[in-house]
Amino acid sequence: MELTRRQFLKGSALVTGGAASVSTFGFDLQPAHAQVRQLKISQATETRTVCPYCAVGCSMIAYTLGDKAPNTVPTLLHVEGDPDSPINAGTLCPKGASTLQLALNGNRPAGPMYRAAGAAEWTQVSWDDAMDRMARMVKDARDKHFTEKDEAGNTVNRQTGFAFLGGATISNEEGYLTAKLMRGLGTVYLEQQARV
Amino acid sequence: MSTELGLAVRRRSATPSSGTNIRTNTPQVSKIVDIDLCIGCKACEVACKEWNDLPAEDTSNFGSYQSHEDLSATTWDLMRFNEVELPNNDLAWLIRKDSCLHCEDPGCLAACPAPGAIIQYQNGIVDFDQTKCIGCQYCVSGCPFDIPRFDPTTKKVYKCTLCVDRVTTGLEPACVKACPTGSIKYGATEDMIAYGEAKVAKLQARGFDNAMLYNPAGVGGTHMMYVVPRGEMLGEYGLPSDPNVRSNVSFIGLLRNLRRLGAAATWAGLLGLGAFWLRNGRHNPPPEEEAVEEMLLVGQHGGNGQHAGNGANGEGVEEPPVVVGDGSTEAKEVS
Numbered sequence: 001m002e003l004t005r006r007q008f009l010k011g012s013a014l015v016t017g018g019a020a021s022v023s024t025f026g027f028d029l030q031p032a033h034a035q036v037r038q039l040k041i042s043q044a045t046e047t048r049t050v051c052p053y054c055a056v057g058c059s060m061i062a063y064t065l066g067d068k069a070p071n072t073v074p075t076l077l078h079v080e081g082d083p084d085s086p087i088n089a090g091t092l093c094p095k096g097a098s099t100l101q102l103a104l105n106g107n108r109p110a111g112p113m114y115r116a117a118g119a120a121e122w123t124q125v126s127w128d129d130a131m132d133r134m135a136r137m138v139k140d141a142r143d144k145h146f147t148e149k150d151e152a153g154n155t156v157n158r159q160t161g162f163a164f165l166g167g168a169t170i171s172n173e174e175g176y177l178t179a180k181l182m183r184g185l186g187t188v189y190l191e192q193q194a195r196v
Numbered sequence: 197m198s199t200e201l202g203l204a205v206r207r208r209s210a211t212p213s214s215g216t217n218i219r220t221n222t223p224q225v226s227k228i229v230d231i232d233l234c235i236g237c238k239a240c241e242v243a244c245k246e247w248n249d250l251p252a253e254d255t256s257n258f259g260s261y262q263s264h265e266d267l268s269a270t271t272w273d274l275m276r277f278n279e280v281e282l283p284n285n286d287l288a289w290l291i292r293k294d295s296c297l298h299c300e301d302p303g304c305l306a307a308c309p310a311p312g313a314i315i316q317y318q319n320g321i322v323d324f325d326q327t328k329c330i331g332c333q334y335c336v337s338g339c340p341f342d343i344p345r346f347d348p349t350t351k352k353v354y355k356c357t358l359c360v361d362r363v364t365t366g367l368e369p370a371c372v373k374a375c376p377t378g379s380i381k382y383g384a385t386e387d388m389i390a391y392g393e394a395k396v397a398k399l400q401a402r403g404f405d406n407a408m409l410y411n412p413a414g415v416g417g418t419h420m421m422y423v424v425p426r427g428e429m430l431g432e433y434g435l436p437s438d439p440n441v442r443s444n445v446s447f448i449g450l451l452r453n454l455r456r457l458g459a460a461a462t463w464a465g466l467l468g469l470g471a472f473w474l475r476n477g478r479h480n481p482p483p484e485e486e487a488v489e490e491m492l493l494v495g496q497h498g499g500n501g502q503h504a505g506n507g508a509n510g511e512g513v514e515e516p517p518v519v520v521g522d523g524s525t526e527a528k529e530v531s
Contacts, residue, residue, distance in 0.1 A: 013469050016462075033217070034315050034325070035202040036364045037357075040249075078247065080373060091376040097242040 044077050051096045052169035055193075058096055059085030076103045102169070138162065142185055163189030203364055204318035209308030222318040224385035225363060227372060227420040228392050229293050231433075232399060233379035236275055236291040238263055240371030240380060244273040244295070247359065247370035267294065269347035272356040273371055280432045288426065290433045293371070293380065296343045296356035298322045300416030303441040307338025320385065320419040321360050326352040340415060340439035358419065388421060395423045414440040 044063035051058040059082035064074040079099045083090030092099075112130035113122040145161030164182045166175055175192055182190050204219040241263060245252070250270040258265055262277040273295040280288050302322045305314040313328040314335060324335075324344070331351035335344045344355045359369035367373070372382040381391060392409040399407035408427035411417045424430065430437045 010469065010473055013466065033202045034205045034312075034317065034323075036317075036323075037361045039361050039365045039367075042365070080243070080247075080370070083373075088376070090373050091378075092239055092243070092374050093376055094237055094239040094242040097239050097246060097374045100246055 041078050045074070048082055051092070051099060052102065053095050053099070054093075054168065056087065058082075058088035058092055060092065060096065060099060076100060138185070146186060157186050158188050159186040160188065163187065164191070166192035168193040203321075203360070205315055206318045206320075207302075207305055207316040208312045209305045209314035210311040217318065219318055224320045225358075225382070225419065226298075226320065226385040226388040227358070227369065228381050228388040228423065229420065230379045230381065230392075230395055230423040231290075231292060232395065232423060232425050233377045234275075234291050234293065235377055235379075236261065236277060236289075237376060238275045239374040239376055240293055241271075241273050241275060243370040243374035244356070245271070247362070248272065248357075267343065267345050269345045269350075269352075269354045271345075272296070272354065276434055278432055278434065280429065288429070288432075290426065290429060292422070292433050292435070294343075294434065295371075296322065296358070296420065297341055297415075298356075298358055298419035299340075299441070300418065301441050303338040303340050303415065304335035304344055306441055307334040309334060317360065319363070321358045321363065322419075323357050323360050324353060324355060326350070326354065329353055338441070340436055340441060385419065392421055392423050399423070399425050410435060412436075412439050414438050 041063040044065055045068065047062045047064065049060050049062050051060050060079050061082050062076060063078040063080075065077050066072045066074045068074060079097075081088050081090040081092045081096070109124070111124050112127060114125040114130065114133075115122045141161030142159045146159045147156055150156050164178065164187050166178050170178065170192070179190065179192070204217045204222055206217065244250070250272070253264060253268060253270060255264050260277050260279075262275065264271050264274055267274050273293065276292045276294045278290040278292070280290060282288050298321055300320065302314070302316060304324075305316055305322060308314045309332060310328050310330045313325055313330065314322065315325060316322050329352040331346070331353065333344075333346050333353060335353055336342075336346060344353045346353050359367070359371075362369060368382045372380045381388060389409070389411065392411070396407045396409050404425045404427075406427035407423070407425050410422035410424050410430070422433075422435070424433060424435070426433075
């Protein structure tokens with residue numbers, strides 16, 4: 001078929017116009033719905049827990065990944081307030097809201113650190129070494145500073161060589177055990193931040 | 197709302213119509229920040245970072261209780277601490293939660309040239325889809341509140357999503373849930389407006405005569421409103437007193453209108469061409485063909501003529517550098 005210049009112009013104008021009309025007029029090929037990003041805790045396991053930080057004792061929900069199948073290691077995904085709690089009703093303070101970082105935090109030491117007397121640097125030691133050293137020093141301090149009777153002759157059985165400070169993340173049961181241990185050693189300077 | 201399909205979309209950036217959406221009765225959701233109740237604890241900031249898996253940033257003390265100096269691609273929510281002196285030598289601490297206000301008429305969306313990169317869901321939430329973002333940052337200049345932030349690594353723009361993933365499944369946004377004083381509230385827009393108006397009346401009764409509900413009409417209202425106790429100090433809070441979308445994106449709006457004009461012209465031309473073809477196009481009158489052939493012949497001759505002309509121009513061009521050279525030597529002498 002012979003194609004004249006005029007016919008070619010007509011054809012190309014039709015094609016261009018058609019393309020322009022489809023792209024700019026009326027025919028909307030876009031979806032009416034947009035896929036919202038998936039809720040990251042939709043398949044997570046909910047575990048109720050208590051905020052470890054202060055004495056208020058806010059309830060929290062820890063969301064962990066996985067169904068606790070034996071071949072998996074659960075990963076903590078998210079922590080937020082428990083709305084059923086009469087204490088905080090789902091709210092959290094900034095420190096409590098960052099509780100996830102207590103578990104997942106590259107900046108926290110992964111084990112006990114030791115700085116020898118006079119040394120500038122901390123070195124990581126094994127838990128066994130740390131426990132041995134602590135036990136040794138507790139024993140030495142207690143032997144040195146143990147008082148069986150005071151000046152008036154009263155039996156006191158106390159040691160004043162060291163004090164004990166319990167951290168806030170200690171649970172109720174752990175707090176009971178540490179208090180029991182320290183009282184047994186005769187420690188009088190005993191303080192716990194954990195009050196929940 | 198069906199989660200298989202996601203949320204209904206009211207507007208897409210750089211897309212003329214809203215598609216086939218007819219779910220116009222979807223309840224509108226809003227946050228309201230009661231600045232009177234805010235104690236500046238920043239729990240909302242932390243909750244936002246935690247929920248959205250955003251990394252921490254190195255910050256430094258710049259003489260304020262404010263944690264970060266500014267919003268960033270990884271800090272979508274920031275408590276701004278503005279300390280101002282009052283006329284009676286008193287101090288006012290204007291603390292404001294700064295994050296996306298989710299305008300009803302979003303300047304970012306109007307400015308965005310990438311189809312679907314900015315979406316307004318039917319419930320009013322304005323969300324960025326980074327997979328469609330082209331990193332041009334028109335939204336940054338289009339936003340009357342200076343909210344979106346460009347990330348130079350990914351070359352995309354990020355901002356608060358109003359936790360659309362949580363909202364879709366019936367949860368409240370992370371900042372709302374964390375807020376210990378109930379300063380940030382979330383719910384249906386009309387309920388939030390009702391709360392705000394009642395609170396403003398209370399504040400006015402307490403002596404804050406200029407207390408106001410910040411829900412600016414210039415952007416069609418916002419899906420994050422503020423109860424501002426000191427309404428006379430909006431600027432000190434960092435809130436524009438009359439934000440307007442059109443002034444920000446008027447140039448792009450002009451281009452949009454030109455595009456429509458162009459489309460209309462295309463249609464008109466097309467129809468005219470079609471009508472002309474129907475009337476005259478079926479037979480090719482010989483006189484016209486001859487005329488075309490004559491034109492082609494003339495064109496060939498003209499082409500030769502142009503070549504000669506180019507040569508002449510080329511010769512002519514050689515002269516000016518001499519003048520430039522003179523000028524430069526003169527400049528050297530002066531220096």
